[in-house]
Amino acid sequence: MSAPATRTVEVRGEPGYAVHVGPDALAHLTAHAREGRRVLLVVQPGRAQLAAQAAAVLADAGARPVVVEVPDAEAAKTAQVLESLWRRLGQEGFTRDDLVVGVGGGAVTDLAGFVAATWLRGVESVLLPTSLLGVVDAAVGGKTGINTPEGKNLVGAFHPPRAVLCDPAWLASMPRADYVSGLAEVVKAGFIADPVILDLVEADPVAAGDPTAAPGLAVELITRAVRVKAEVVAADLREASLREILNYGHTFGHAVEQVEDYRWRHGDAVAVGMVFVAELAHRAGLVDQALLERHRTVLGSLGLPTAYPGPDRWEELRTAMARDKKSRGSTLRFVALEGLASPTRLEAPDEALLREAYEAVRRPR
Numbered sequence: 001m002s003a004p005a006t007r008t009v010e011v012r013g014e015p016g017y018a019v020h021v022g023p024d025a026l027a028h029l030t031a032h033a034r035e036g037r038r039v040l041l042v043v044q045p046g047r048a049q050l051a052a053q054a055a056a057v058l059a060d061a062g063a064r065p066v067v068v069e070v071p072d073a074e075a076a077k078t079a080q081v082l083e084s085l086w087r088r089l090g091q092e093g094f095t096r097d098d099l100v101v102g103v104g105g106g107a108v109t110d111l112a113g114f115v116a117a118t119w120l121r122g123v124e125s126v127l128l129p130t131s132l133l134g135v136v137d138a139a140v141g142g143k144t145g146i147n148t149p150e151g152k153n154l155v156g157a158f159h160p161p162r163a164v165l166c167d168p169a170w171l172a173s174m175p176r177a178d179y180v181s182g183l184a185e186v187v188k189a190g191f192i193a194d195p196v197i198l199d200l201v202e203a204d205p206v207a208a209g210d211p212t213a214a215p216g217l218a219v220e221l222i223t224r225a226v227r228v229k230a231e232v233v234a235a236d237l238r239e240a241s242l243r244e245i246l247n248y249g250h251t252f253g254h255a256v257e258q259v260e261d262y263r264w265r266h267g268d269a270v271a272v273g274m275v276f277v278a279e280l281a282h283r284a285g286l287v288d289q290a291l292l293e294r295h296r297t298v299l300g301s302l303g304l305p306t307a308y309p310g311p312d313r314w315e316e317l318r319t320a321m322a323r324d325k326k327s328r329g330s331t332l333r334f335v336a337l338e339g340l341a342s343p344t345r346l347e348a349p350d351e352a353l354l355r356e357a358y359e360a361v362r363r364p365r
Ligand SMILES: NC(=O)c1ccc[n+]([C@@H]2O[C@H](COP(=O)([O-])OP(=O)(O)OC[C@H]3O[C@@H](n4cnc5c(N)ncnc54)[C@H](O)[C@@H]3O)[C@@H](O)[C@H]2O)c1
Pocket: 044, 045, 046, 072, 073, 074, 077, 104, 105, 106, 107, 108, 110, 130, 131, 132, 133, 134, 137, 138, 139, 140, 141, 142, 143, 144, 152, 153, 170, 171, 172, 173, 174, 175, 178, 266
């Protein structure tokens, strides 16, 4: 089977940047290596081989790479880890001309991006996402940050990278459940803006869930989702309004993650969140029965959860939703659809409808 060609999605901005997806992605790192340029590679455990390849590309072009491994997953997104990276940059004498490169999943690209945003009030970053969620979501769009004991992503900055590079072959080692969870964000892009994504998944959900067996489909789905995000963040980097559509399914999804003490995968929670808000929008007269059911069939065909059964946790979920970043005062605000690829806001929905939507996602189908 021949490897798919590398595709490039441009993210417009000042400055803009490119997202390269395909087998030649790593070669684009050379464009960011200058003679003598110091480069801090912030690396997730397990990604040392890729980091070594990236360091070699940089060194061959005359740059001076420094490789630092950070703790795995959310343990990387702490003030302590951030401080240790600032100290290292100081010890190595990094200046404003130098570069930070993140190698790993979304946790590391968030951290590396925030180190770059804060060192000397901002140096350049290049991100090498190695998870599906990383390439279609976390690494693109300029949101960087860390967690505090009070919650996720509470400290951060908008600091777009200078490039995002991903060879889908890097994703092959991902556990299947994590890959499928990342597909929830791809499906989200389908519902809010690009229905071809839904058609592709519906045509062959097995292939869509297997980047090794179907690398061409993986590149197609990834670049389509990246294009949706690129268009949105180019128009509204700081989430003044339009960018909120990327939060489709996240109001209920974030609440499930919180109530479940973050034991649920993010994409799994977003999948149930999309079904919840589709149920809500259906009851509000915005979404017809066919579009509602399409949520269940597309997500379910990939093996994503479409229900949140179990004991009644409505009060906890309702409280968690009120703390959503999109809330204003005590008013709940949802991103909903008023038709396929036609996102809108659903503000202060009737409490009875909210409860009905919850009961609908409590019942497994
Ligand atoms: N900035 C944004 O806009 C944005 C958007 C979405 C998510 N995020 C953030 O991204 C993070 C979630 O990203 P994630 O799902 O990539 O999680 P993650 O970075 O924690 O990675 C999940 C696990 O997968 C492993 N992993 C990574 N690449 C792998 C590979 N190729 N093979 C095998 N294992 C691999 C990691 O080591 C980790 O154990 C969260 O912190 C979230 O807040 C940010």
